[in-house]
Amino acid sequence: MGPRVLTQVVDVCRRLCPGRQAIIVADQTTFRLVGSEVERLLRRAKFEAGHILIKQADMATVTNVRKLTRRKADFLIGVGGGKCIDVAKLASFQESKPFVSVPTAASHDGIASSRASIRGVKKPTSIETHAPIAIIADTLVIKRAPHRLLAAGCGDLVANLTAVRDWQLANRLKGEPYSEYAATLSLVSAQIVMDNAEVIRRHTEESVRKVVKALISSSVAMAIAGSSRPASGAEHLFSHALDIAAPKPALHGEQCGLGSIMMAYLHGEDWQAIKRALQTIGAPTNAREIGIPPKYIVKALTIAHRIRSERYTILKEGLKPRAAEGLAKVTGVI
Numbered sequence: 373m374g375p376r377v378l379t380q381v382v383d384v385c386r387r388l389c390p391g392r393q394a395i396i397v398a399d400q401t402t403f404r405l406v407g408s409e410v411e412r413l414l415r416r417a418k419f420e421a422g423h424i425l426i427k428q429a430d431m432a433t434v435t436n437v438r439k440l441t442r443r444k445a446d447f448l449i450g451v452g453g454g455k456c457i458d459v460a461k462l463a464s465f466q467e468s469k470p471f472v473s474v475p476t477a478a479s480h481d482g483i484a485s486s487r488a489s490i491r492g493v494k495k496p497t498s499i500e501t502h503a504p505i506a507i508i509a510d511t512l513v514i515k516r517a518p519h520r521l522l523a524a525g526c527g528d529l530v531a532n533l534t535a536v537r538d539w540q541l542a543n544r545l546k547g548e549p550y551s552e553y554a555a556t557l558s559l560v561s562a563q564i565v566m567d568n569a570e571v572i573r574r575h576t577e578e579s580v581r582k583v584v585k586a587l588i589s590s591s592v593a594m595a596i597a598g599s600s601r602p603a604s605g606a607e608h609l610f611s612h613a614l615d616i617a618a619p620k621p622a623l624h625g626e627q628c629g630l631g632s633i634m635m636a637y638l639h640g641e642d643w644q645a646i647k648r649a650l651q652t653i654g655a656p657t658n659a660r661e662i663g664i665p666p667k668y669i670v671k672a673l674t675i676a677h678r679i680r681s682e683r684y685t686i687l688k689e690g691l692k693p694r695a696a697e698g699l700a701k702v703t704g705v706i
Contacts (some may be wrong), residue, residue: 373507373509373511373581373584373588374510374578375511375512376510377508377510377511378409378413378508378510380414380448380508380618381413381414381472381508381597382412382414382416382417382419383435383587384472384506384538385414385419385447385449385472386417386471387535388470388483388632389446389447389468389470389472389505390446390447390465391446391449392419392420392422392446393419393420393421393444393445393661394420394422394448395421395423395437395440395441395449395652396410396411396422396423396424396448396451396455397423397424397426397437397449397450397451397452397456397457397459397460397463397669398423398425398450398451398452399427399456399568400459401556402452402453402456402476402619403423403425403450404486405476405513405516406474406476407451410449410451410474419662419698420421420444422440422444424437424440424544426455426456426459428491429434429455429456429488429489429491429492430460430491430492431490431492432651433459434466434490437459437460437463438467440444441463441467441469441493442467442529446469447469447470447471448460448464448470448472449462449474450473450504450563451474451476451479452474452475452476452480452570453476453483453517453521454477454479454480454489455461456491457473457475457504458482458488458490460473460490460590460642461473461482461486461502461504462488462499462501462556465488465501465502466597468654470504470505471504472505472507472508473506473508474507474509474510475509475514476516476517476533477514477518477527477585478509478514478521478522478525478580478583478587478624479522479525479623479624480525480528480587480624481525481528481588481594481603482498483507483509483587483588484503484504484507484558484587484588484590484591484592485590485595485600485603486500486501486502486503486591486594486595487634488501490633491622492513498600498604500599502626503591507588509584511581511584512577512578514580514584515575515576515577515580516669519575520582521652521653522579522583523538523572523626523653523654523655524577524623524626525587526569526583526625526629526653526655527542527578527626527627527628527632527650527655527656528587528590528603528625528628528629529564529585529586529587529624529626530562530566530633531605531607531608531629531632531637532561532593532603532644532648533559533632533641534605534606534607534631534632534635534636534639534641535556535558535601535604535607536605536640537635538601538605538606538639538684538686539602539605540555540683541639541684541685541686542683542685546684547667548684551597553594554593554596554601555593555601555602555684556598557589557592557593557602558589558593558603559591559596560589561586561589561590562586562590564582564583564589565583565586566583566590566646566649569649569650569652569653572653573653573654573668582630591603595636598611605635605637606631606635606638606676606677606685606687607628607631607632608628608631608670609631609676609677609679609687610627610628610630610673610676610686611627611674612666612679613671613672613673613678614627614668614672615627615680616672616675617671617675618664618668618683620663620664620697621664621687622662622664626656627662627664628655629646629650629655629657630659630669630705632646632701633646633657633700633703633704634673635687637699637702637703638686640685643682643703646705647703654703657702657704658705658706659706666697666706669700669706670693670696670700673687673699673700674690674691674692674693675694676690677690677691678692
C-alpha cells in the first residue's frame with residue numbers, strides 16, 4: 373500500500389502467484405484507468421496476460437469468468453472497487469486458483485476480505501470465499517476516485533462498532549463463540565475513522581491511506597474470526613434489507629453508515645458521535661442524502677431480522693412499523 377505501488381505488480385505476481393498466465397477482471401472504466409497498465413506491465417515481464425470486462429457482479433458473470441479461468445489462467449487479478457474484485461474472488465475460489473486484489477476505490481472492506489457480494493443467490497448477503505493472496509493498493513490511484521466512494525468505505529468501517537456489540541450480545545445470550553482479538557482489531561479499524569474524520573474529509577493521499585489501512589485491518593479481523601461477525605451485524609442486515617425494499621438502493625457503505633447510527637441507539641451507544649464523524653467526513657447520515665424515501669427505511673428496519681435468521685443481533689425479534697419509524701426519526705435518519 374502506498375503511492376505508485378502499482379509498479380510492483382510484476383514482483384508480487386512473480387513471488388506469490390503460480391504459473392505465468394493471468395486474467396485481469398475489470399470493467400470498462402477500471403480497465404482504462406488501471407487494468408490496461410497492469411496488463412502492459414505483466415506482458416512486458418513475459419507473463420501471458422489477458423483481460424475480461426464485466427458489467428455486474430452476478431452468478432452469470434462469475435460463470436463466464438470461471439470458463440475463461442479454466443482455459444487460460446493460473447491466477448486472477450481483480451481491478452476495481454467492489455464488483456470486479458468480488459467476481460474475481462468468487463471465480464478464483466471456485467476454480468481453486470489465487471487472485472490479487474488491485475482496488476481503484478476504498479468503498480468497502482471487500483477489497484481485502486474473504487467474502488463476496490454476488491447477485492443471483494437466494495438472499496442478498498455475502499458469500500464466504502477466500503481472501504486475496506495479495507493486495508496492491510496504490511493510494512494515488514484510489515485518491516482519483518470520487519470522495520463519495522471513500523466516504524462509503526468509512527460507513528462500512530463505523531459499522532464495526534455496532535457489529536461487535538451484536539457479536540458480544542450473541543456471545544452473552546446465546547453462547548456464540550467470540551474472539552476478543554478479532555473484536556479488538558475490528559474496533560480499532562472503526563476508531564481510525566472516528567479519530568481521523570477531519571483528515572479523511574480533505575481527500576488527500578493520507579486520507580486514502582488511513583481508510584485503506586482500516587479496511588484491510590477489518591478484513592483481517594474477519595479472517596481471524598472465521599466469519600464476518602466482527603464487521604457485520606444488524607446494520608448490515610438493514611443495508612441488505614434496503615437493497616430489497618428500495619427501488620434504487622444507495623452504496624453499501626452509505627447504507628451501513630445509516631444503519632450504524634440507528635443500531636448504536638438501540639445498543640445504548642453514542643450514536644451521535646458516529647453521526648458527527650460521518651458528517652465531518654462528508655458521508656450521508658439521513659435518507660434524503662442517499663435519495664431513498666423514508667417509507668423504505670422503515671420497511672427495511674421491519675424486515676432486516678429475516679435476512680440472516682441464524683445470526684443473533686439487536687434486531688433479532690424484529691421491529692414493528694411504529695417502533696421502526698420512531699427509531700429512524702429519533703436518530704434523524706428520516
